[in-house]
Amino acid sequence: MNIREFFPLYEVARDPARCVKCKLCVRECANEVHAFNEKLGVLTADDSKCVNCQRCVAVCPTRALKIVRTDNTYKVNANWTGDAMREVYQQAQTGGVLLASMGNPQPGPIYWDKLLLNASQVTNPPIDPLREPMETRVFLGKKPGSILRGPDGKLIPNQTPQLALRKPILFSAMSYGSISYNAHAALARAAQELGIYYNTGEGGLHEDFYAYGDNTIVQVASGRFGVHTDYLSTGAAIEIKMGQGAKPGIGGHLPGIKVGPDISKTRMIPEGTDAISPAPHHDIYSIEDLRQLVFSLKEATGYRKPIIVKVAAVHNVAAIASGIARSGADIIAIDGWRGGTGAAPARIRDNVGIPIELALAAVDTRLREEGIRDEVSLIVGGSIRSSADLVKAIALGADAVYIGTAALLAMGCHLCRSCQQGKCNWGIATQRPDLVARLDPDEAARRLINLVTAWDHELQEIMGGMGINAVEALRGNRLMLRGLGLTEAELRVLGVKHAGE
């Protein structure tokens, strides 16, 4: 049986009345969709190569291009959808594990959209953030349970190291390798300007970015890429990556083709060979072992840095978080089912883990019940799409949120979900120098700053409407939330009442 290559999912629609044959689309498309036929003097397109990244559409000076979903379909079947059939054909052809990028695109409940926020009316006046002070700074880390005084009555400082954020938002872990040098430069500059943090991911820290150390979270993952004493002492905090929302229970794999001289040096791995992060940390088989890694990092940095432990939201995440809170970690980061990735097996990304909303509520409830909520701060991600999601996350119990996809979008990503191919036309998820050069780090940093600043304003507006003037008073304040169209079980896990109750 010879099944022809799939019919292209997207078609390039070129309006000949507008096209001036400038050939910019030919030059800009790294997927080589567009071509100019010299003999016939016409522009052609190979739709089968198009990933619908919208680059040609965006650069076309005469708006002659659009990318449209093909109207070719298999015989319509609600069970065997076109995607399901196509993936079977593809695996039958190649025998390969389906690899995908970015967060899970499948339909499914998004609980943020089923939660509604409260506002003050009559009895508790709203606050106008344009006129009155509004506090959105947060401090992440263990909070001391008591005040200690010496015999002379003076305070004995017992505060453990804290991360100070001017706004309750951090840029999630994205490694140099999965994204480009210029993308990292933009994240670092924006984090510094905003008084927040970006995260190296498991890719090491390029020597050029040591200058941004005070706004950098350095990651230690199972492959230990780029981890050495200077790296550890440069970061403001150290994150141990146990898991990722897009691929809980499995490791990472940066193909050798992306490991050029600069990546090799930064990750401290051989040039041109695959960078494989194993699924487990080979020295961690228990909470006690995790505690050992936490304290080895504290020893290595003189107890001056908060330690974050990042886990994927999985079924028993509340019990896991309880263990982490007792491991000596200062901050727990939880990454949800819809979290993004530079590459993950599609079946794992789409089917493993639980929504962050439910995981967050379960963890916050569990830690409070056990009386250890103040032992750790909570950061959640995967996925936070707007300031509304941010406010709801804080009300469910988060101290701050990680944003990854939203930050990439701010830099120009169009969510074509083809990062794993390394040919990002927007200069973000690529190491090809000509493509990387398309991303201006200053411009990208400015857009990141705009995004976070806008969300912070919206956060202030929404808090003001509730009559709340500090993030601290919103955190875990689930009375500010009501569910809409949720079942009893969902409401119970989320710890919120239904709208109207």
Added chain:
Amino acid sequence: MHKTIEMQAAGMDYKALNDSLRAQGASEITVRGVMGQRYLGCAMQDKNLTLYGTPGNGLGQYLSGGTIEVFGSAQEATGDTMNAGEIVVHGRCGDAAGYGMRGGRILIRDDVGYRAGIHMKAYENHEPVLVIGAGAGSFLGEYLAGGLIVVLGIGLDGKYPAGFFCGTGMHGGKIILRCDRKPEGLPEQVCVHACTEVDRAEMRPHVEAYCEKFGGDPETLLGAQYFVLSPNPEKGYHRMYTSVI
């Protein structure tokens, strides 16, 4: 400053002992009575530690220079994520010795536990070396991405000196095992060949260093039968995937 001091570790917890080690101005420090204190020499850059007793987990973790010599055996995660320097153990080591190591050298007189040298890697002029005198437990050199692991099999009468799953997922580096017969049943990511002169020359300085520390004749050791494990380029993980459209 070349200054030598001696301290007694008995009765101190690991934090007190490490704080005290870090506070020492001396470059040569001898500690007696070590009883399982963790993280000794963790992230150390330039001192020479001599330890008597049994150091606990995480000995020389993130080591960036200097030396650690242990008269006794070490516990788990010795030289975990080590970057440079040398660790010498006059005894055996527990699990995960040399995990993620990317520079420097570890010499172990006797056995190691599970997962030794797992995920070791080399880059630029960093070439980590792990020498094991006797035998190794299972999972030796899994995911190896660079560097050299030598298992001398002393006292094993030419029997295969490693356990199950040796070199699974290996994609760089080299494992040299002393044994009379070619090892069989290894993971498909591993190729095996009889030790060549080039391999022997590569292990020579490390075997000599081993004998200098622990005794024995390097020529006799080097003259034995060895087999070399290297990555199988045909069986890398890159062939495993197909992209979602």
